[in-house]
Amino acid sequence: MTSGPVVLVGAGNMGGAMMRGWLASGTEPGAIIVVDPSPAPAMAELLKSEGIRHCPAVPGDVTAGALIVAVKPQMMGSVLPGLKPLIGPDTVCISIAAGTTIGTMARHLGDVAIVRSMPNMAAMIGRGITAAVANDRVSDEQRSFANELLMVTGPVEWVETEDQIDAVTALSGSGPAYVFFLVECMAEAGRKAGLEDAMAMRLARATVSGAGELLHQSADHAAAFRKSVTSPGGTTAAALDVLMRDDALQALFDEAIAAAKKRAHELAEHG
Ligand SMILES: NC(=O)C1=CN([C@@H]2O[C@H](COP(=O)(O)OP(=O)(O)OC[C@H]3O[C@@H](n4cnc5c(N)ncnc54)[C@H](OP(=O)(O)O)[C@@H]3O)[C@@H](O)[C@H]2O)C=CC1
C-alpha cells in the first residue's frame, strides 16, 4: 500500500511543516511529491535542494500512496475535483482543512479512504497536537500509515465521530492564537503596571513559554500547577480573584470556542 508516493497538495505553513516533519523522520525526498502552483520562495528553494518533485498542477502520471490536502478551506471545493486522478484503490486521502467534511471530500473524490484531521501551528516545531477521524473505507493499514504521516508534527488523537473535529479545531487548531493573544494582554498589562514595553513583552513571552514547557514535561494537571504558584493570601491569589471572578473568563472562552466551532460549520459550506 505504501508503494505510491506521499503527495502533498498545498505547501504553505501547515503543509510545509508536515513535509519538513516527513523529511526529518527519514522519508526519502523521492517519495514525496508537492503540488502547489506557486510555493513561497523558501519552500521552492527547499524542494529544489531536497530534490523533491514539484508539480505546479496535478500530475497525470502519479497514483498516491497518501494524498495530503493542505489548502485553505475556501479552496477545497475548487481543488478537490482535480485530485481524483491521483487516487488509486490503495490511496488514503488526508485533509487538514478546517470545516470541510468527509462527506464533501467523498462527493468530490469518490467513495475512497478518507482521514479528516486537525493539526495546529506548533506543528512547525514538531510540538503540535493533531486529532483525526477516519471513514469506514480506511483500512487498519491505511490508518496506521496516516498516523505515521501525521505524528511527525506531534501526538495524534483519533476521535470516533466527525463532529468532534470541529470542536478540536476550535480548541487546539485555533488555540495557539488564544495563547499568543494572552501574551499580548499580559505584556500590555505589564506595561500599564510600569514596565518598559519591550521588557514587558520579553517577560510575558518567557512566562507563557516556560509555563507551557512545565505542562509539556509533566503529566500534572494544569490546576495543580496553578495551585502551586498561588501562595495563600499572596499576589497570585489577588490576581486570580480578578481573573476567576464570576467565571467570566470561562464564559468568554466558552463563547470563543463556540464561535470557532460555528465558523468551522460555516466553512464546510464552501465545499
Ligand atoms: N494555519 C494554521 O494554524 C492551521 C491551518 N489548518 C488548515 O490547514 C490548511 C492550510 O492552512 P495554511 O497552511 O495556514 O495555509 P497556507 O495559505 O499557508 O497554505 C496553503 C497553500 O496552498 C497553496 N495553494 C493554493 N491553491 C492551490 C492549488 N490549487 N493547489 C495546490 N496548492 C494550492 C497556497 O499557495 P498560495 O499561497 O500561492 O495561494 C499555499 O501555499 C487550511 O485548510 C487550514 O484550515 C489547520 C490547522 C492549523
Ligand SMILES: O=C(O)[C@@H]1CCC=N1
Ligand atoms: O483559523 C483557521 O481557520 C485555521 C484552522 C485552525 C487554525 N487556523
